Structure formats: structure tokens, C-alpha cells
Amino acid sequence: MHDFIRQLPKVELHLHIEGTLEPELMFELAQRNRIDIPFASPREVREAYRFSNLQSFLDIYYQGANVLIHEQDFFDLTWAYLLRCRDDRVMHTEIFFDPQAHTARGIDFATVVGGIRRALDQGQAELGISSHLILCFLRHLSEAEAMATLEQALPHRDRIIGVGLDSSERGHPPEKFARVFRRARDAGFLAVAHAGEEGPARNIRGALEALGVQRIDHGVRCVEDPALVRELAQTRMPLTVCPLSNVKLKVFENMQAHNIVELLRQGLCVTINSDDPAYFGGYMTDNFLAVAEAHTVTRQELAQFTLNAIEASFVSEEHKQAMAEKVRRFLADAP
Numbered sequence: 001m002h003d004f005i006r007q008l009p010k011v012e013l014h015l016h017i018e019g020t021l022e023p024e025l026m027f028e029l030a031q032r033n034r035i036d037i038p039f040a041s042p043r044e045v046r047e048a049y050r051f052s053n054l055q056s057f058l059d060i061y062y063q064g065a066n067v068l069i070h071e072q073d074f075f076d077l078t079w080a081y082l083l084r085c086r087d088d089r090v091m092h093t094e095i096f097f098d099p100q101a102h103t104a105r106g107i108d109f110a111t112v113v114g115g116i117r118r119a120l121d122q123g124q125a126e127l128g129i130s131s132h133l134i135l136c137f138l139r140h141l142s143e144a145e146a147m148a149t150l151e152q153a154l155p156h157r158d159r160i161i162g163v164g165l166d167s168s169e170r171g172h173p174p175e176k177f178a179r180v181f182r183r184a185r186d187a188g189f190l191a192v193a194h195a196g197e198e199g200p201a202r203n204i205r206g207a208l209e210a211l212g213v214q215r216i217d218h219g220v221r222c223v224e225d226p227a228l229v230r231e232l233a234q235t236r237m238p239l240t241v242c243p244l245s246n247v248k249l250k251v252f253e254n255m256q257a258h259n260i261v262e263l264l265r266q267g268l269c270v271t272i273n274s275d276d277p278a279y280f281g282g283y284m285t286d287n288f289l290a291v292a293e294a295h296t297v298t299r300q301e302l303a304q305f306t307l308n309a310i311e312a313s314f315v316s317e318e319h320k321q322a323m324a325e326k327v328r329r330f331l332a333d334a335p
Contacts, residue, residue: 004299004334005288009327011309012085012093012273012284014217014240016136016166017074017116018101019276020081021064029067029076037067049279054168054198054249057279065101074115082123084277088284091323092313094132095120096164100141100149109152117159132314134192136164137180139172146180154187161314162190164217165207169199174206181211190214190314192240196221197251201228208237215240215312220251220259222268233267238312242275243291244282255294264301264308271309303331 023042030037039045045064051057068074078095085093095116102112113133120131135153137146153160163184165177174193181191193207197218204222207213219239222228232239241260245251252258263270272291277283282290288302310323 001292001299002289005292005302006285007089007330007334008288008302008306009323009330010088010090010284010288010306011271011313011323012090013215013238013271013309013312014096014242014273014275015081015093016096016098016276017078017081018061018065018068018098019280020084020278021067021077022080022278025077025080026064026067029069029073033067033069033073035067035069037063051248051279057249057276058167061276061279062101065098066105068102068112069107071111071115071118074112075119076115078116078119079122082119082127082129084283085123085129086127090129090284091326092130092310092315092319094134094161094314096134096136096166098136098138098166099152100138100145103149103152109149110156113156113159130315130319132161133159134162134164135160135189136166137177138167139165139169139176139194140167143176143180146177147183150180150184150187153189157188160189162192162214164191165193165195165211166217167194169194169197169203173199174203175210178210181213185212192217194218197246198249201225204228204232214238214314218242218246218251220246220263223259223263229263229266229268232269236269236311238269238271238308239263240271240273240309240312242273242280243287244277245275245280247290248280255290258291258294260291261295261297261301264304269308269312270305271312272305273309299331299334303327 023045123129191213192215194217195203195207201224215238
């Protein structure tokens with residue numbers, strides 16, 4: 001099964017590019033940009049990754065982002081991730097970025113987008129990996145700050161396909177950003193939102209009703225509301241689930257307790273993703289392997305996670321059909 005998973009074509013829909021900052025690259029960028037960081041070695045950074053909850057993770061996450069200064073830094077970060085995608089057989093990826101984590105430090109919005117987008121374009125040309133870019137608002141900041149960030153994004157509308165909502169759910173329900181998302185949708189952006197991870201199932205309903213999202217990021221706590229589970233299955237509303245992340249942040253005690261396979265078998269459009277892989281212990285193949293090692297799953301079910309991701313992606317129908325055909329051919333030909 002390991003070889004099957006390693007070769008299985010994949011699609012990633014829930015990936016924070018800042019969360020791919022490996023300790024070695026953090027040190028390289030800190031030296032290049034003459035930024036002081038409170039760690040003496042990459043090993044010390046990895047030790048610091050032993051956080052216990054979402055907030056303690058976010059603290060180290062934003063500290064790491066301080067080494068990202070120039071457009072080339074954002075390019076290097078994104079390119080390193082795309083090389084991982086190549087190794088993991090990722091055909092298409094839809095990447096989140098947190099502009100507020102950078103503009104708050106005085107980094108120009110265009111610098112951030114320019115570096116990421118240049119790497120994504122090169123990834124398409126040289127690696128054959130297609131991609132989209134999604135701007136995420138930080139929900140612990142104010143509605144006004146989110147609206148200001150959206151205004152900064154408008155001149156880059158052709159380079160950013162959608163908006164999302166991330167960071168801590170607690171005390172920051174989706175409804176807080178209803179006007180921002182309405183403005184974003186009116187401007188032509190697609191919409192997604194983190195909901196039902198550390199927050200309750202009602203946040204999923206809030207994201208659907210108040211924000212008008214086309215995908216729910218995480219969403220694993222939907223099981224608290226059986227009626228919601230039935231609705232999600234009937235409407236094929238995608239859930240971009242991140243198994244290793246969920247275990248690391250104690251959403252589930254261990255992978256055996258994770259509900260992703262159960263949700264798949266109930267007919268929900270669940271997908272496997274890596275979230276913040278430098279912090280949570282693995283990229284796409286690692287997440288697929290972790291699920292397969294903890295649960296009894298068939299090859300068809302593993303392939304269905306990719307087929308669900310293709311269905312949930314923001315690409316053309318023609319592109320979806322081509323990727324789905326690639327998965328089906330792989331499934332038919334796999335030894």
C-alpha cells in the first residue's frame with residue numbers, strides 16, 4: 001500500500017505557504033536578511049514545534065514568518081514547497097497565504113504576491129503543477145483590518161482566485177466577517193473558510209450561511225450536528241481535512257480516532273491535505289500514509305480522496321476531467 005500511496009496522483013486544497021517554512025530555510029533566510037531569531041540551530045526550532053494547541057502553534061508560526069522580507073524569500077519558500085509537490089505526485093495545489101502577517105511588518109502586499117506567484121508560474125512551466133492562490137484573512141484581527149487587506153488585494157485580482165479565513169476560531173465566529181466576504185464575492189473572488197476545527201459545528205453553518213463559502217476548511221466537527229452531516233453529503237460541500245494537523249493540535253487524540261474515513265464512507269466530499277506541513281509532521285504523501293496506517297482503507301477509497309479534491313478544486317471542468325482520468329488510469333494500472 002505504501003508504494004501505491006507514494007505514486008497516487010494527488011491534489012492539495014488546504015496548504016498555508018507560510019506553514020511550509022522548514023527550519024533549515026528559516027535559518028538560511030535569517031542569515032541572508034540579517035534577522036535575529038531566538039534559536040541557535042534548526043534542531044532547536046524543531047524542538048519548539050512541540051506545541052500543545054492552536055494558539056501555541058500560531059505563536060511560533062508568526063515568529064518564523066519574520067524571516068520573510070523580500071520577493072525572493074517568498075519565491076524560495078514557495079519553490080521549496082513545489083519541489084515537495086513534485087516528489088509527492090501532486091498535480092494541482094491551491095495555496096493559502098496570510099498577507100496580514102507580512103504587511104503588519106511593513107512588507108508590501110505586492111512583494112508577497114509577486115514572490116509566491118512567480119514560483120507558482122515557474123512550477124507550472126517547469127514541473128507541470130497547476131495552482132491557484134487564495135488570500136486568507138486572520139480572524140483574530142478586526143473586520144476593518146480584513147477589509148483594508150481586501151482593498152490591497154483588488155489590484156491583484158487576476159493573480160488571486162479566492163479569499164479564506166484562518167487562525168484561531170475561538171471567539172471569532174464567521175459572522176464577524178460577513179461584510180468582508182460579501183465585498184470579496186462582489187469583486188469576483190471565490191470564498192472558503194476554516195470552520196469546525198477547534199470551533200463547534202455551528203461555525204460550519206455560519207461559514208456557509210454568513211460567508212457564502214464554496215468549501216469548508218477542516219470541518220471535522222460537523223459530526224456534532226447529524227443534520228449538518230446529511231446536508232454536507234447531499235450538497236457535496238467539500239471539507240479540506242488535514243489529518244496530521246488535527247492530531248498534532250489535539251482535535252483528535254490520535255489518528256485511529258480521526259473521523260476522515262467515516263466521513264468518506266458517509267458520502268461527504270472529504271479530501272486529504274497537509275495544512276502547515278513543516279510544523280505538523282508531513283506533506284501530502286505523509287498524510288495519506290498516516291490515514292492508511294491507522295485505518296483499514298481500500299485503494300479505491302484512497303483514490304477517492306484525490307477524486308474528491310479534483311471535484312472540489314477551482315479549475316475548469318476540462319482540467320478536472322483530465323486529472324480525474326489520470327487517477328482512474330493509475331488505479332486501473334497499479335500493480
